[in-house]
Amino acid sequence: MNAFNRLCAGCVLIVMCMLVAGCATCPMDCRTCPKSNLTRYGQVLQVKPESFEEYKRYHANVWPEILDMIRQCNIRNYSIYHKDSYLFAYFEYVGEDFDADMAKMAADPKTQEWWDIMMPMQAPLETRAEGEWWANMEEVFHCD
Amino acid sequence: MKRYGQVLRVKPEKLEEYVAYHADVWPEILDMIRECNIRNYSIFHKDGYLFAYFEYVGEDFDADAARMAADPKTQEWWDVMMPMQEPLETRADGEWWANMQEVFHTD
Numbered sequence: 001m002n003a004f005n006r007l008c009a010g011c012v013l014i015v016m017c018m019l020v021a022g023c024a025t026c027p028m029d030c031r032t033c034p035k036s037n038l039t040r041y042g043q044v045l046q047v048k049p050e051s052f053e054e055y056k057r058y059h060a061n062v063w064p065e066i067l068d069m070i071r072q073c074n075i076r077n078y079s080i081y082h083k084d085s086y087l088f089a090y091f092e093y094v095g096e097d098f099d100a101d102m103a104k105m106a107a108d109p110k111t112q113e114w115w116d117i118m119m120p121m122q123a124p125l126e127t128r129a130e131g132e133w134w135a136n137m138e139e140v141f142h143c144d
Numbered sequence: 145m146k147r148y149g150q151v152l153r154v155k156p157e158k159l160e161e162y163v164a165y166h167a168d169v170w171p172e173i174l175d176m177i178r179e180c181n182i183r184n185y186s187i188f189h190k191d192g193y194l195f196a197y198f199e200y201v202g203e204d205f206d207a208d209a210a211r212m213a214a215d216p217k218t219q220e221w222w223d224v225m226m227p228m229q230e231p232l233e234t235r236a237d238g239e240w241w242a243n244m245q246e247v248f249h250t251d
Contacts, residue, residue, distance in 0.1 A: 042188030042195055059248040067250050077251060079197070081149030081244035084234050088149055088244060090186070090197040127191050137188035137195065141166040143174050144184060 037096065040142065043089040043134035044125065047082065051121035056082075058117065065110040073101040087122070089134060146205070147249065150196040150241035151232065154189065158228035163189070165224065172217040180208040194229070196241060 047055050059080065070078060074095030081088045095101050105111050119133070128135035154162050166187065177185060181202030188195045202208050212218050226240070235242035 040186055042186065042190075042197070044188075044190050044193065044195065056247055062248065062250070070250060078249065079147055079149065079246060080248040081151075081195075081197075082247045083149075083151050083242055083244040084232060086151065086193065087247070088151065088188075088195040088197075090149070090188075090195075125191060135190055137190040139186060140163050140189045140194065141169065141187040142185065143169070143177060 037094070039093045039098070040139060041089070041091050041093060042137035042139065044137055045087055045128075045134050046085050046123040046125070047087050048121055048123055049085055052082070052085070055118070055121045063110065063114060065108075066114050069105055069108050069111050073105045075101075146200045147246065148196070148198050148200060149244035149246065151244055152194055152235075152241050153192050153230040153232070154194050155228055155230055156192055159189070159192075162194075162225070162228045170217065170221060172215075173221050176212055176215050176218050180212045182208075 074093055076092045076094055078089070078091035081090075093101075122133075124133050125135045181200055183199045183201055185198035186196070188197075200208075229240075231240050232242045
């Protein structure tokens with residue numbers, strides 16, 4: 001009975017967060033949320049070999065405003081990996097309008113400042129689609 | 145939980161076949177992945193590169209990897225996949241998929 005009561009209190013909290021406060025304050029894991037429409041992204045570009053150490057240093061201590069903006073733009077579980085000058089990014093998008101969230105991120109002055117430092121260290125792929133910097137990849141396989 | 149990023153290449157003339165196999169992976173392979181404590185496993189493609197991302201939730205990655213490698217159905221799957229793949233010359237000793245270095249992560 002106690003466990004049942006606790007579960008119900010948790011459910012009420014989750015429903016309130018979803019309906020009233022929105023996803024930003026919801027304690028639930030987006031990956032198991034019935035309301036969430038999760039899309040996985042894989043992206044790739046190259047880092048200039050002479051800039052890799054500096055790139056790594058920046059990413060070991062990313063500015064808090066950048067992390068906040070990533071979260072505000074509904075990006076979760078975001079990782080970047082490196083091998084042989086390739087940078088591979090993986091993240092999960094849990095919002096409703098990816099293009100609108102990306103426009104919001106691009107309009108943020110602190111993000112622009114961060115990109116002004118990162119972009120000269122990067123070499124985007126020639127084969128990227130129009131308007132891309134990081135090239136979107138095709139998902140070939142997924143299992144939970 | 146530990147996150148992994150891995151990379152290798154797919155032969156251009158084999159990409160279509162590789163994608164077709166992965167659209168319909170044998171159920172025994174999916175079961176073995178799960179039994180070996182691998183979760184949220186994705187493979188992405190661009191320009192001949194295949195990038196894999198997964199999360200390992202077990203206690204002993206090497207033991208689980210050895211268990212997977214000893215599974216006959218997995219061996220059968222790999223016998224089909226490996227001729228379509230080209231591992232990186234720069235991979236570490238004993239690797240097929242080359243492990244990548246995690247440069248950044250935020251939850």
